[in-house]
Amino acid sequence: MTNPRWKHRPEGSTWGDWGPDDELGRLNLLTPAKVLQGIAEVKTGRAFCLSLPLDYPGGAVLSPRRHPPELRPTMRDGLPNMNVPLRCFDPTATDIVSDDQVVLTLQYSTQWDTLAHVGQMFDADGDGYPEDVYYNGFRPGHDVVGSVMWDRAGKPTPTASGKHVGAKHLGVEKIAETCVQGRGVMIDLAAHFGRSGHVVGYEDLMGILEKDKVVVEQGDMVCFRTGFAELLLEMKKQPDRDVLFNTTSALDGRDQRLLQWITDSGVVALFADNYAVEANPARACMDAYCATLPLHAHCLFKLGVYLGEMWYFTQLADWLRENGRSRFLLTAPPLRLPGAVGSPATPVATV
Secondary structure, rough: EEOEOOOOOOOOOOOOOOOHHHHHHHHHHHOHHHHHHHOOOOOOOOOOOOOOOOOOOOOOOOOOOOOOEEEOEEEEOOOOOOOOHHHHHHOOOOOOOOEEEOOOOOOOOEEEEEOOOOOOEEOOOOOOOEEEEEEEOOOOOEEEEEEEEEOOOOOOOOOOOOOOOOOOOOHHHHHHHOOOEEEEEEEEHHHOOOOOOOEEEEHHHHHHHHHOOOOOOOOEEEEEOHHHHHHHHHHHOOOOOOHHHOOOOEEEOOOOHHHHHHHHHHEEEEOOOOOOOOOOOOOOOOOOOOOHHHHHHHHHHHOOOOEEEEOOOHHHHHHHHHOOOOOEEEEOOOOOOOOOOOEEEEEEEOO
């Protein structure tokens, strides 16, 4: 199999499986039949909000590049457009108007990772030299365009325009256009590992699936409750990074059997209430060259499996466990923001 953008695809990847220009990856498996399966899980009509407040975690402790939203009014004639009585402009008007705007870091709080979020070095064109590339062979500088380009030595050079364009392909709007509705499946790591900081491998996961009678099928969206978001809320926007990362669970991205399970299961997405879904930093790699975030590389780069981070699962997971259930209808579109490589989300679970 070849493609206009690549001659070789990563071993075990889904590149080209849905056509040479596919930008959706495993979202192609979120079919009308999967939507109906999700709807069939609705028994009570109760809904749960799966988003943290967008001003959490607080500060820039978890990532110095990501900052809390800045909410501000729009301006009207040089003054803040908040609580403005329109009678100032028309004595007969009875209206009072408020209007605002926000400067928003798109992956600060509850978020989606797109397939343009993390790429890898890979010899896609078969010339013997690895190049930087994203899912299905889309390229930095051509398909995902910033204001600088980075060479093999890691040196930046301004692009011809010097302007940030964003993801011309693989952008978050592609996710939003699918509406992202289907069957969610909860895997409650916190119920088994508590605040032990356990890094979850394949054997751990299989044990939980057996004990909790959880079944994951192709086209499902899998949610992991670790307790991270719950602890984050307890910290009231004063996050303690060491406590958060050392006392809550995350997946072992270096566990090859776990990665193979993700491949074989046919899941569309992995959502977690923690910072990166996988343990960060990952276990040491013994190879000469390795992905810093191996689960991100496996999911976003190879499989087209989406990741979501810092979702809020506490109330939903508790309810599911109390009622002997693990499945629900999940509705989770991101912002339809052309060119963005990530997005906040306000997902909804309906049981």
